[in-house]
Structures are given as structure tokens and as C-alpha cells.
Amino acid sequence: MRANPNSRQGSVPAMPPVRGPSTQPNPRPPTLDNRGIGNGENLRREQQTPNLEPTRPPRDSPRA
Numbered sequence: 001m002r003a004n005p006n007s008r009q010g011s012v013p014a015m016p017p018v019r020g021p022s023t024q025p026n027p028r029p030p031t032l033d034n035r036g037i038g039n040g041e042n043l044r045r046e047q048q049t050p051n052l053e054p055t056r057p058p059r060d061s062p063r064a
Contacts, residue, residue, distance in 0.1 A: 030036020 028034065028036075032038065
């Protein structure tokens with residue numbers, strides 16, 4: 001039986017550690033101030049409820 005060359009999990013790191021300054025963006029943690037935390041309920045407050053009654057044009061003369 002031979003050793004599987006693909007089963008080297010954990011023996012060698014996949015990428016060498018990065019030296020020097022990091023070029024990755026520094027993600028800001030989500031807070032209530034930057035709208036990162038919340039259910040979005042206050043975002044929909046500007047919308048008004050739709051008018052379900054259809055607007056009918058006024059009838060000036062009765063139809064005969």
C-alpha cells in the first residue's frame with residue numbers, strides 16, 4: 001500500500017505567511033451607526049401605503 005500524496009492536510013501551510021504591510025482592505029465591523037446591524041425596518045419607512053381605490057374620471061353627462 002502506498003501513501004497518498006494528496007493527503008498532506010496540515011503538514012505544510014497552503015500559502016507562506018505574508019510579510020510586510022498588508023494590502024488587503026481593513027473591513028469595518030458592522031455597527032448600528034453604519035447600518036451594519038439591524039433588520040432594515042427603518043429603511044422602508046419613506047414608502048407610503050399604496051392607494052387601493054381606483055381613481056375614476058368624473059362623469060359629466062349621463063350616457064343614453
